[in-house]
Amino acid sequence: MLQVEGLEAAYGESRILFGIDIAVTAGEVVTLLGRNGMGKTTTIRAIFGLLKPTGGQVLVDGEDVTGKEPHLIARHGLGLVPEGRQIFPTLTVEENLVATHRASATSRWDLAAVYGLFPRLKERRRNHGDQISGGEQQMLAIGRALMTNPRLVVLDEATEGLAPLIREEIWSCLAAIKNEGAAILVIDKNVEALSRFADRHVVIEKGRVAWTGTTEELRASPDVKDRFLHV
Ligand SMILES: Nc1ncnc2c1ncn2[C@@H]1O[C@H](COP(=O)(O)OP(=O)(O)OP(=O)(O)O)[C@@H](O)[C@H]1O
Ligand SMILES: [Mg+2]
Numbered sequence: 239m240l241q242v243e244g245l246e247a248a249y250g251e252s253r254i255l256f257g258i259d260i261a262v263t264a265g266e267v268v269t270l271l272g273r274n275g276m277g278k279t280t281t282i283r284a285i286f287g288l289l290k291p292t293g294g295q296v297l298v299d300g301e302d303v304t305g306k307e308p309h310l311i312a313r314h315g316l317g318l319v320p321e322g323r324q325i326f327p328t329l330t331v332e333e334n335l336v337a338t339h340r341a342s343a344t345s346r347w348d349l350a351a352v353y354g355l356f357p358r359l360k361e362r363r364r365n366h367g368d369q370i371s372g373g374e375q376q377m378l379a380i381g382r383a384l385m386t387n388p389r390l391v392v393l394d395e396a397t398e399g400l401a402p403l404i405r406e407e408i409w410s411c412l413a414a415i416k417n418e419g420a421a422i423l424v425i426d427k428n429v430e431a432l433s434r435f436a437d438r439h440v441v442i443e444k445g446r447v448a449w450t451g452t453t454e455e456l457r458a459s460p461d462v463k464d465r466f467l468h469v
Contacts, residue, residue, distance in 0.1 A: 239264045246293030247284040254280045255445045267422040269432050272442035278425045279321050282394050287311045317388030321395050323379040327368035339385045352381040373404035390421040441466045
């Protein structure tokens, strides 16, 4: 469903990505791993058109969407939970969700469904985005992405800075979303937790793919974690 080929990107004069290849098929969970500053967020920004790629291609269901406007790329069924959440602080929880709602032919997600997944958000529905906890903001960011009824959900550090219990809650939600048939591309520091439901892994090192393999292959290669993931 998503095919990224030879993706290159730069911030001004400084080149960051040197040809990234990633493929995610329908219903698959793929992780994007790598140490700080290796280019994970830049890859996501280039996929979503938030940063114009300087080379390579982004295909969604075979259609070339490289460098299109972000809202047009999203319309192909891609939902983003961005690094740093970026929810609307002056809107209520419910307004944040309604603002991004997009119904599609197979519309699974609406307010009731998101509140079913995150009952805490329902309790907080009249609170403003800046009046809720970090964990609730993260749930809201995920809920907002789901409200677009994406076929592929991309999460950039969705559990960063959260308490262990809330992290677990978010990971079990990802597993539930997977079981509903959506594809997921997820960036997270906690490889162990991701390995419980991820199918494949892509490790990025200095803007290049350094390793890729299945969860079994990752488990069988402890050197991968030592070389590319641990500080
Ligand atoms: N807006 C920007 N302008 C210039 N350089 C940037 C910008 N954003 C990121 N960079 C640089 O690009 C490189 C890749 O950054 P990126 O944010 O993609 O890394 P990352 O893998 O997501 O790291 P982290 O795990 O810390 O989130 C880093 O060297 C970073 O300093
Ligand atoms: Mg990042």
